[in-house]
Amino acid sequence: MFLFWNKCRLTVFALLSTYLATVCGTVCAQVTVNGFATLGVTASSSDEFIFRTAINRWPEEGTNLLTESLVGLQLNYHVSDKVDVVVQSTLENKHYDSLSDYFDLAFVRYQINRNYSVRIGRMNNNAYILSEYLEVGYSYLWATPPIEFYTPSSYLVYIDGIELQYRKLIDDGILQATLAVGNSKAELLNVDSESVLENDYVLNSTLTYETEHWLLKGTFSHFHGHKARVEALDQLQNLATGFPEQWWPFMGELLESLDYKNQSIQYAAIGVNYQKDNWLVKSEVAYFNIDWGLSGDLGYGYISGGYEFEQFTPYVTFAIIDSLYDRHIIEQPRYELIDDPVAQQTLAFLQTNFQTLYDSARMDQYSVSVGIRWDFLPTWVAKGQVSHYRINRPGAGLWGIDTPVNIEDHRHVSVLSLNVSTIF
Secondary structure (H helix, E strand, C coil): CHHHHHHHHHHHHHHHHHHHHHHHCCCCCEEEEEEEEEEEEEEECCCCCECCCCCCCCCCCCCECCCCCEEEEEEEEECCCCEEEEEEEEECCCCCCCHHHHEEEEEEEEECCCCEEEEEEEEECCCCCCCCCCCCHHHCCCCCCCHHHHHHHCCCCEEEEEEEEEEEEECCEEEEEEEEEEEEEEEEECCCCEEEEEEEEEEEEEEEEECCCEEEEEEEEEEEEEEEECHHHHHHHHHHCCCCHHHCCHHHHHHHHCCCCCCEEEEEEEEEEEEECCEEEEEEEEEEEECCCCCCCEEEEEEEEEECECCEEEEEEEEEEEECCCCCCCCCCCHHHCCCHHHHHHHHHHHHHHHHHHHHHCEEEEEEEEEEEEEEECCEEEEEEEEEEEEEEEEECCCECCCCCCCCCEEEEEEEEEEEEEEC
């Protein structure tokens, strides 16, 4: 079922949309088109660690306009009181390989009754508070969301499948629960390489309670690995399989642990948003339980607060991420069994590069950010933010890196973000 969705989702979506539109009629049909855009400039104090706001965007060196700039359109087709169709497309600095890559959202929603609804098609991966509008810079406080939280949490952008939603008014708030199942893939982009992780099924469940001043959200997700294409890893694996096992007994165990098929990943997160009078406070924490050999468990989170002064809202954010596993140390080959100097050099090359690959996946850093948001027009905002990062050895996995970087203990990087966002 899930592989079928992966291959035919757009065809099925189009046919289903046409069918529902025919059945429900077009008397009460209504189409609305909305858009959003951000134009931003980013500057960094480091040429070695290349700043990026998401793991599925190309890292850009130096001062540039591509890191944070984007434009998007959303079409809502209200077929009837019970049926609507939503399609959203965003153009940003990421990899586009097929027509489906241009669509963030493409689903049909059916309102079963007052409390229950179902969505079928491509939906956002509902993993955090900003899941519905992370691309819409106008909708949140920061110039740049804390990368320690949103980079790992948003590595899966969408789910192709079906979602059941339940909503009910309780006391002074609204309780919402969702359960989604489908498949997805994650694109991991570095300076000159692209990697893909495909999951043959994804389960996502959320529970949210929202009042006038509070929003509480909990999420649990399960991913089941199908296959992976990691460019650097594929090259090393092909080279490593050409040597006798007794030369490097550890290699068999290493290669087996790097097979993404049937790997199991769990994700859990809780978040809170508070807004009253002039105060705004938001905090989220998350945990990744990862069995895949290239990575391991992650814990991360942030807390952010701001205060509104009419059109201006200054804010401060603290964020942290930590790899909750011991550093993988690649065992040495048994050089005493090898007479061929070329084979010795090749195995030494493999050991060094496997170690570099493992180290490049670690994420261990924290940051402090200060910024200000200026609502200068009803649908326009300008933002400025300075973030200071401390990256601990060897945990630079959140950054784009074109050549291996040696971090003896820790490194410091500062990033300036200036942008203008609008909705239309």
